[in-house]
Each structure stands twice: as C-alpha cells, then as structure tokens.
Amino acid sequence: MFDTMHRRPLAGLVAAGLFALTAAGSTSALAADPAPNDGLNATYWTQRAVEFKANAYGLYKLAELRLDQALADNSWTALPGEQASGYESLPTAVILDLDETVMDNSGYQAWTVKSGNGFSSKTWTAYVNTETSGAVPGSLEFIKYAQSKGVAIFYVSNRKDIEEKATIANLKSLGYPVADDGSNVLVRGEKEEWKKSAKSPRRMAVGATHRVLLNIGDNLGDFTDESDGTPDERLAVYKKHQDMWGKQWIMIANPTYGSWEGAAFGFNWKLSDGEKRQMKLDKLDAWKGPE
Numbered sequence: 009m010f011d012t013m014h015r016r017p018l019a020g021l022v023a024a025g026l027f028a029l030t031a032a033g034s035t036s037a038l039a040a041d042p043a044p045n046d047g048l049n050a051t052y053w054t055q056r057a058v059e060f061k062a063n064a065y066g067l068y069k070l071a072e073l074r075l076d077q078a079l080a081d082n083s084w085t086a087l088p089g090e091q092a093s094g095y096e097s098l099p100t101a102v103i104l105d106l107d108e109t110v111m112d113n114s115g116y117q118a119w120t121v122k123s124g125n126g127f128s129s130k131t132w133t134a135y136v137n138t139e140t141s142g143a144v145p146g147s148l149e150f151i152k153y154a155q156s157k158g159v160a161i162f163y164v165s166n167r168k169d170i171e172e173k174a175t176i177a178n179l180k181s182l183g184y185p186v187a188d189d190g191s192n193v194l195v196r197g198e199k200e201e202w203k204k205s206a207k208s209p210r211r212m213a214v215g216a217t218h219r220v221l222l223n224i225g226d227n228l229g230d231f232t233d234e235s236d237g238t239p240d241e242r243l244a245v246y247k248k249h250q251d252m253w254g255k256q257w258i259m260i261a262n263p264t265y266g267s268w269e270g271a272a273f274g275f276n277w278k279l280s281d282g283e284k285r286q287m288k289l290d291k292l293d294a295w296k297g298p299e
C-alpha cells in the first residue's frame with residue numbers, strides 16, 4: 009500500500025519530465041548517457057578526491073624530513089652518476105618537475121575529458137598561456153621549507169621555451185619562488201643541448217654547480233632517461249633504483265597521463281583509442297573469475 013502511494017508521484021514526475029523535454033524539442037540532454045572517456049576517473053580523482061590531495065601533501069611532508077636528512081649528510085645526492093665530482097662541498101639544491109608535480113593542470117585534463125579531444129601541443133600551449141594552472145597540494149609549503157634552509161630551487165620541465173614566459177608568470181602568481189631572469193626554470197629547447205625531452209642534460213647542469221638533495225616528479229623520466237621501454241623494462245628500471253624511492257626521489261601520483269601509458273602501446277600515439285584500450289586490456293593480469 010505504502011509503495012503504491014510512494015511511486016505514484018514519482019512516476020508522474022518522470023512523465024512530466026519527458027513531456028517537458030519533448031515540448032522543448034530536445035531529448036538528448038537527459039535521454040543519452042554521457043560519452044565514455046578513459047580519462048574520466050583519473051581526472052576526477054586528481055581534481056576532486058581528497059585522497060589525491062592527502063597523498064600528494066603527505067609525500068611533500070615526507071620530502072621535508074628527507075631534506076633534513078640530506079642536509080646532515082654531505083655524501084647524499086639525488087643524482088647518482090649525474091653529479092659532478094667533489095659535489096659534497098657544493099651549495100645545495102632540489103630539482104622539481106613542474107606539470108603534475110608542482111603545477112596542477114587538471115583543468116586541461118578535464119577539458120579533454122569533457123570535449124573528447126586528446127592532448128595536442130596547440131591546445132596545451134593555449135592552456136599554458138591562460139596562466140591558470142593550480143598548485144599541487146604540499147608543493148608550495150615544501151619549496152618554502154627548502155628555501156628557509158638555504159636550499160636552491162630548480163624546476164626542470166618539458167614545457168617548451170615558447171611557454172616559459174607564461175609558465176614563470178603562473179608560478180609567480182601562485183607564490184612559487186622564481187628568479188627574475190627565469191634562470192631556475194629549465195625548460196625544453198631553452199638551450200641547444202636541451203632540445204630533447206630527456207632530462208639528464210638539464211639535471212647534470214644543476215648537478216655541476218649544486219649538490220642535489222632531492223628530485224621530485226610524477227613521471228619515470230623525471231628521474232632517469234630509461235623511461236621509454238616496455239612495461240617489463242620499466243619495472244626493471246624501477247627495481248634498479250629501489251633504494252632511491254621515498255628517499256632522494258619522491259614520485260607524486262599522476263594517473264591522468266605519463267610515459268606509463270605510452271608504454272602500454274609501444275608509444276604509438278597514432279593508434280585509435282580502441283586499439284590503445286585493447287593493448288592496455290591485454291596487459292592486465294586478471295583473475296579468471298568464479299568457477
């Protein structure tokens with residue numbers, strides 16, 4: 009009896025809603041499901057989930073502890089094999105990647121998800137020029153902490169030289185320390201030897217003048233140039249540097265994009281979304297399901 013009473017007004021509302029849509033000449037707004045997009049969950053997580061914020065914030069709090077440890081041990085370096093000899097007596101520095109390490113570009117990612125467009129350098133540069141990137145939780149506090157200890161800050165980013173001016177303005181508006189001449193922002197193509205996305209020449213440039221205490225990024229390539237292999241090869245690289253993670257090297261979670269994704273389909277970005285999706289599915293280790 010109660011159910012019958014309860015349902016009646018609901019059914020009436022649904023009927024009224026459908027009528028309204030028909031009368032307005034549109035049935036697409038509510039009748040159709042939104043288009044599926046493989047980036048939705050990851051983008052939603054980084055933009056709206058406190059679980060992401062607490063994760064990033066916690067990692068930067070860990071970085072503060074590691075910084076103190078590193079300052080007390082002059083043999084400590086985040087650049088094994090890339091640090092100049094005699095580095096023990098050099099002034100100290102930290103290296104941070106920018107995108108999804110310091111700068112939050114979830115607004116761009118959300119645009120790709122909502123519009124159905126993939127990444128393109130044209131739309132990316134347009135986004136960069138809006139100077140509206142946000143701050144990854146904990147990054148500003150960490151950088152200010154490092155500065156208070158006399159540690160120099162270097163940003164090593166694969167943003168391009170044509171994007172550097174807007175990037176510096178965006179960083180400054182968020183309160184990040186940037187040298188007036190931009191000399192602590194090392195972007196791709198800024199120098200002839202920095203034309204490639206591989207970051208080791210830029211890390212070594214910092215390592216020539218500073219003892220690098222920590223390296224913070226969101227992508228394997230922020231730490232080593234050996235980031236473009238197969239998933240199994242990348243796993244071997246991860247294991248080779250096992251002692252670095254959470255100490256000299258801090259990895260911020262980025263489920264929205266990265267070399268991890270390209271590795272799933274051999275970095276063949278020209279494949280269709282369906283082909284890429286299939287290659288990811290093929291690489292999942294799955295339970296065979298209930299008997």
Ligand SMILES: [Mg+2]
Nearest residue numbers: 105107108226
């Ligand atoms: Mg990044």
